[in-house]
Amino acid sequence: MIRCTAARVNLDALASNFRALEAYLAADTVLNRAAGAGPSRPPGIIAVVKANAYGHGAVAVARTLESAGATMLAVADIEEGVEIREAGVRAPILVFGALSVSDVAGVFDHRLTPTVASPGAGRALEAAAAARAVRLKYHLKIDTGLNRLGFRHDNLPRTLIELLTSPHLELEAVHTHFGTADEPESPLFDRQRRQFEAASRVLDELGAGPRLRHAANSAALVRDSRGWYDFVRPGLLLYGLVPPPLHSTLALTPVMSLGSRVVAVKGVRVGEAVGYGARFVAARPTRLAVVPAGYADGLDRRLEGRGVALVRGCRAPIVGAVSMDMLTVDVTDVGDVAPGDEVVFLGSQGPSPWQTIDAREMASWIGTIPYEVLCRLGSRVERQY
Numbered sequence: 001m002i003r004c005t006a007a008r009v010n011l012d013a014l015a016s017n018f019r020a021l022e023a024y025l026a027a028d029t030v031l032n033r034a035a036g037a038g039p040s041r042p043p044g045i046i047a048v049v050k051a052n053a054y055g056h057g058a059v060a061v062a063r064t065l066e067s068a069g070a071t072m073l074a075v076a077d078i079e080e081g082v083e084i085r086e087a088g089v090r091a092p093i094l095v096f097g098a099l100s101v102s103d104v105a106g107v108f109d110h111r112l113t114p115t116v117a118s119p120g121a122g123r124a125l126e127a128a129a130a131a132r133a134v135r136l137k138y139h140l141k142i143d144t145g146l147n148r149l150g151f152r153h154d155n156l157p158r159t160l161i162e163l164l165t166s167p168h169l170e171l172e173a174v175h176t177h178f179g180t181a182d183e184p185e186s187p188l189f190d191r192q193r194r195q196f197e198a199a200s201r202v203l204d205e206l207g208a209g210p211r212l213r214h215a216a217n218s219a220a221l222v223r224d225s226r227g228w229y230d231f232v233r234p235g236l237l238l239y240g241l242v243p244p245p246l247h248s249t250l251a252l253t254p255v256m257s258l259g260s261r262v263v264a265v266k267g268v269r270v271g272e273a274v275g276y277g278a279r280f281v282a283a284r285p286t287r288l289a290v291v292p293a294g295y296a297d298g299l300d301r302r303l304e305g306r307g308v309a310l311v312r313g314c315r316a317p318i319v320g321a322v323s324m325d326m327l328t329v330d331v332t333d334v335g336d337v338a339p340g341d342e343v344v345f346l347g348s349q350g351p352s353p354w355q356t357i358d359a360r361e362m363a364s365w366i367g368t369i370p371y372e373v374l375c376r377l378g379s380r381v382e383r384q385y
């Protein structure tokens with residue numbers, strides 16, 4: 001049995017987005033080389049699959065991206081890394097988040113690459129690696145202005161010496177993370193990039209040895225090839241969306257669609273109210289389609305009165321409260337809607353631009369970002385690959 005509210009995850013679109021990105025990185029690298037600027041080799045791709053691959057399902061997505069050629073996969077914490085390692089992923093897996101003491105064993109048992117973001121984390125890993133008599137590769141995180149995790153960029157000589165001289169730890173790469181790559185007006189983006197490069201020079205002075213560099217999330221990747229370095233770290237782009245408000249010529253296809261079916265059609269008279277709180281009152285004789293999808297499935301309550309769903313190729317407004325398991329759309333203008341008709345929340349129902357809704361548009365209706373729309377897809381929604 002399957003519920004009629006289900007997500008389709010198009011793994012071909014995912015692989016094709018990966019290839020589009022590779023081609024874009026390669027083409028721009030050729031242009032840069034001709035101009036004597038930017039990287040001279042296309043960067044590798046660290047494919048970000050944290051948060052259950054932005055709601056798409058970590059295992060299927062990780063396997064697809066590994067086959068497509070991702071150099072490395074990245075997750076938020078050890079638990080996420082273990083899940084995809086146990087599913088058979090063999091590519092290196094980078095863990096972005098801070099390590100807690102209990103996590104340390106997982107790094108070794110599942111061959112994960114930790115991010116070291118503090119002297120304490122370095123000390124714990126050095127002790128654990130020494131106890132196992134192994135040498136562990138790690139990525140060093142420099143904080144260039146986001147002010148979350150990482151060694152501050154401006155006092156590295158004081159904070160890094162112990163880590164860099166740890167005999168059982170091997171620095172493989174150094175990275176930073178941008179706070180405003182998706183804000184074209186913000187001067188912080190450029191400042192962070194320059195501070196990252198200055199930090200790299202300090203690492204040279206400290207004798208940190210050869211290492212790779214990475215910094216660019218999706219927005220930074222689209223905005224400025226000077227931030228590409230040896231690897232880029234896209235998430236959202238792989239799932240087929242450009243971070244708003246940016247635009248790109250990249251040919252991307254949204255990977256996820258979300259749909260359901262009409263389970264009942266109800267007529268209401270002028271003056272009658274619909275749903276919890278009775279906030280929608282019919283101003284004309286109205287036909288409503290009842291759809292078995294609600295906030296437990298990840299459809300935000302703020303869609304009420306703001307969002308639409310596609311029914312029979314038309315945009316039908318979501319009216320009345322979005323409840324836990326159900327919502328109602330006004331299909332008065334749609335024509336002959338009947339139980340069983342397909343309802344699309346994310347995806348297409350025809351060739352015209354009006355017949356497509358993506359997570360970026362849905363996010364704009366409710367004042368959030370497409371990341372949140374994707375990640376909040378409910379756990380009871382079956383992902384069909």
Ligand SMILES: *Cc1c(COP(=O)(O)O)cnc(C)c1O
Binds near residue numbers: 177216218235237243
């Ligand atoms: C989530 C994340 C990314 C990917 O961000 P997108 O905007 O989805 O491309 C890259 N780097 C780090 C450190 C992240 O946490």
